[in-house]
Amino acid sequence: MTTDQIERGARARTRAAILDAAAAVWARDYSASFGAIAERAEVSRSTLHRYFPDRQALVDALLLDSLNCLETVDATDATSADPMDALEAYLRTGIEIGDRVIFLYADPDRFAENPNWPSDDSDDGLTPLLDRARAEGAIAADIPNAWAANLFYAILYTAAEVSAGDIPRHVAADLAVRSFRRSVSG
Template identity: 35%
Template sequence: MTSSATVHSGPRERTRKAILDAAMTVLADNPSASLTDIATTADVGRSTVHRYYPERTDLLRALARHVHELSNAAIDRADPTHGPAYDALRRVVESQLDLGPIVLFVYSEPSILADRELAAHLDTGDEAIVEVLNRASVDRPEYPPYPPGWARRVFWALLDAGYEAAKQDGTPRHQIVDAIMTSLTAGTVNLPRG
């Protein structure tokens, strides 16, 4: 009997998940880490990693799909279509911040981006984020309009800044979330008027 539940709960799937989880941890901290480093963290042999992922690029592509799935699941759990826009946006920020810097690794790793089909797939899934950003936005006629896709790019750039603040400065998570929300909703620099 081969049901999807059996496939996803068997030892092979647990090993695959252990390797991907280890890759998330190791590569987020050290993008040039070896497969041996990942195997050690996964508590498996290097030959086991090679059995699942014969080449480093195979592992990186699987990791990219895994992180994409985790990101989409986190967006769904954040439930961005319900409640006031500010609260929904905050839940989304928190959900994506919890994934950690592996998101940035996946979306900037050249070997992942070189696979056009995978890169196109990775560019989907954050439509709910764009929708909540649009819901939270108000027209401000005193300012020029933003270029298309600007809010989405700013969202991901602020998450990048949040990951760096946590890693390099030890900034507490709640302070990072507050800073991201303030930057998204009120801007970063407040110049005196007049």
């Protein structure tokens, strides 16, 4: 491995640590300072500023990175034979990136003017899974997709919130899956 490759690897790890720290900090307090993020990332403020010269640069980078993480979650096991298993995987994976979910959706208007924020409300792949689950009888026929989708996201958001506190992430994920399955079963 060359020195250049090692440096790129170290830079990528530092950048990822800063983004992870910003997600964790800003998920709870969007007004938090660069200093709080640098401390959480275990880097100096000057290092943070080398990667992201100002707040907006960090916000934009975290927004894009978080949306990319959600795209990864969206692709999670959507082809599973059992749609409820696919929905469970989707929920568990979403909880793993809970700070990103909270950062993105804690304030619906936070990114309204940001050109990196998707302007459309395109379907994220949840509707086909809900349709498949309904067709197989796992979701009650009288529960509309809009209700099931909003319930799914509310449970995901709640699990992300509580897993950042006193409840371990795996326990929050188990509770989220159980809550969703029981709420929509036919």
